[in-house]
Structures are given as structure tokens and as C-alpha cells.
Amino acid sequence: AQTVTQSQPEMSVQEAETVTLSCTYDTSENNYYLFWYKQPPSRQMILVIRQEAYKQQNATENRFSVNFQKAAKSFSLKISDSQLGDTAMYFCAFMKIGNYKLTFGKGTLLTVNP
Amino acid sequence: DAGVIQSPRHEVTEMGQEVTLRCKPISGHDYLFWYRQTMMRGLELLIYFNNNVPIDDSGMPEDRFSAKMPNASFSTLKIQPSEPRDSAVYFCASRSGTYQPQHFGDGTRLSIL
Numbered sequence: 001a002q003t004v005t006q007s008q009p010e011m012s013v014q015e016a017e018t019v020t021l022s023c024t025y026d027t028s029e030n031n032y033y034l035f036w037y038k039q040p041p042s043r044q045m046i047l048v049i050r051q052e053a054y055k056q057q058n059a060t061e062n063r064f065s066v067n068f069q070k071a072a073k074s075f076s077l078k079i080s081d082s083q084l085g086d087t088a089m090y091f092c093a094f095m096k097i098g099n100y101k102l103t104f105g106k107g108t109l110l111t112v113n114p
Numbered sequence: 115d116a117g118v119i120q121s122p123r124h125e126v127t128e129m130g131q132e133v134t135l136r137c138k139p140i141s142g143h144d145y146l147f148w149y150r151q152t153m154m155r156g157l158e159l160l161i162y163f164n165n166n167v168p169i170d171d172s173g174m175p176e177d178r179f180s181a182k183m184p185n186a187s188f189s190t191l192k193i194q195p196s197e198p199r200d201s202a203v204y205f206c207a208s209r210s211g212t213y214q215p216q217h218f219g220d221g222t223r224l225s226i227l
Contacts, residue, residue: 035215045205045218100145102216104157
């Protein structure tokens with residue numbers, strides 16, 4: 001079974017600064033997807049970014065980028081130029097291709113301070 | 115495009131009552147998932163459907179929980195009888211095909227008194 005670990009229960013950052021959230025996972029699979037979801041206080045679960053394991057290039061979406069280290073089974077999220085609206089719980093998730101199940105980490109609560 | 119629509123947004127009811135949560139997936143999506151989120155256990159997959167057929171219900175905690183998908187645009191999650199430990203946020207999500215991400219609804223916050 002796959003496991004996803006987010007070792008930072010809470011983090012804070014000053015507005016306009018950069019922050020990195022950590023995620024590690026354990027799997028014996030070779031083909032899978034990794035995701036970061038954001039859950040703001042409004043409770044929505046919003047997809048932030050995804051990475052296909054077969055791609056060496058790190059995914060980027062505007063201010064959000066990942067550092068995907070397949071051998072180390074690490075998938076960190078970097079948020080540049082943090083904004084107050086980035087305050088949310090961030091979940092890392094794993095999906096084995098062909099399985100369809102998402103396995104989530106416990107989440108990291110990020111607070112962006114003015 | 116309309117996203118995944120869940121109703122009600124909040125539900126407060128007394129122990130022993132029947133609770134029905136509703137979900138309308140994104141049009142054209144052929145997979146539908148029900149999750150439960152609690153502080154203690156995080157996000158747990160309860161059940162998922164493919165083309166309206168339940169594929170894996172191994173996450174359904176007890177026989178008190180049941181889920182149906184009578185057509186491609188509607189699904190329900192029912193708890194009967196409800197218990198205080200069922201209090202949680204319940205999410206519905208849908209996706210299209212094998213390689214697309216799941217899109218979540220806004221969730222239903224359920225409180226059983």
C-alpha cells in the first residue's frame with residue numbers, strides 16, 4: 001500500500017516571500033501521478049499542480065512549482081511571492097496509474113502573514 | 115463550466131436519523147468518488163463509481179453507510195441510522211477517464227448530535 005507523509009503540520013510565511021512544503025511517499029510502483037491540493041477556509045479542495053512520474057521536468061503553474069525527486073520519493077511544493085489568499089491547508093496526494101484511488105497526506109496548514 | 119455540486123452544504127441532525135447527501139458530478143465525467151474528512155483520519159475514500167457502477171466500496175465504514183448512482187448525473191450517500199461519530203465533512207469528486215485529476219465539490223459538513 002502507498003503512504004504519503006507530510007512532515008510539517010503547520011508553516012507560516014510572510015507575504016511576498018517564498019515557502020516550500022515537503023511531501024514524501026512510499027511506493028513500489030513506477031508509474032503514478034502526484035498532486036498538490038489546496039483547501040482554504042472555505043473548505044473547497046482545489047487542485048494546485050500535478051506531476052507525472054515518467055516526466056523528469058518539474059511541473060510549474062504560475063507561482064507554484066514542484067521539486068520532484070523520484071529516486072528519493074520526494075515531492076515538495078514551492079510557492080513564490082506568497083499571497084494572503086494562499087493561506088490554506090495543503091494536501092499532497094498519490095495516485096497509481098490504473099488504480100484510480102488518491103492517497104492523501106495529513107496536510108500542512110500554511111498561513112501567509114501580512 | 116459548473117463544478118461538482120453537493121447538497122446540502124451543512125446538515126445537523128439527531129442521532130438515529132437518516133441522512134442523505136447528494137452529489138451532481140461534472141457533466142461528462144465517468145468516475146465519481148465519495149470521501150470523508152475528519153481531523154483524526156484525514157481524507158478517506160469511501161466508495162467510487164465508474165459509469166454509474168460501484169467499483170470499490172471497501173472504504174465504507176459500516177453497513178449503515180450506502181451509496182447509489184442511479185444515473186450519470188446524480189449520486190447519493192446515505193447513513194441510516196446516523197451516529198455522532200459520523201460527524202465529518204463529506205466530499206464528492208468526479209473525473210474523466212484514467213489520466214485526469216479529480217475535481218472536488220465544496221463538501222457537506224455533517225453534524226450528528
